Amino acid sequence: MGFLTEHCTLRVLTRDILASCKPFVCGNADLDDYFCNDATLYQEQLLGKTYCYTLDEDSSVIVCAFTLSNDSVRVDHLPGSRKKKVNSSIPYAKRLRRYPAVLIGRLGVNVDFADKGVGSELMDILKLWFILPDNKAACRFLAVDSYNQPRTIHYYQKNGFEFLFSTEEQEAENAAIDLPLTTRYMYFDLIDVVN
16 A cells, blocks of 8 residues: 555546645646646546545645546557567457557646655556456556656656657657657556556
8 A cells, every 4th residue: 555545535636626725736837737727628628537636634735636548559650679569468369550548648746745656656556547357448558748858757667668669769750740859658568567
């Protein structure tokens, strides 16, 4: 067990919760603005569902928040070696052009709880959500467009995520965007948790 499971309650982030809570500050202005102003709008348009953990001893404190939506990991446009890497743990007869994934659209930890293992505990919880028997849809991968910053990249790598493209140049070419990249697409194979 951990801090989130023992001292916090999982809730869907709604306008009412935002109104009753202290402002959520994770130290990234873009994320802070998203969670405080845009998350509910995305939810209303069925573009993402945002959850938060609030502190049990003071439910006005949001410890962390995250947005999830559907995605897929496309392998049909990957360079040969990357395609082989993604496909390597999938039986040949079951290989597809794309695989079901859940996108972690946004994720932030309150600055008061940063560097205390909350982010890694949250990632462990998310990994379990999509492999448990009561999961409503199949999902092979977790995916994220990580901010292309050393601290953020390190967090995802520490939690088992890998780059879908081995270089920024490959990713930029595939996505038809200019360098430098502001985000990097990363994935985690949930079969690693199952096994």
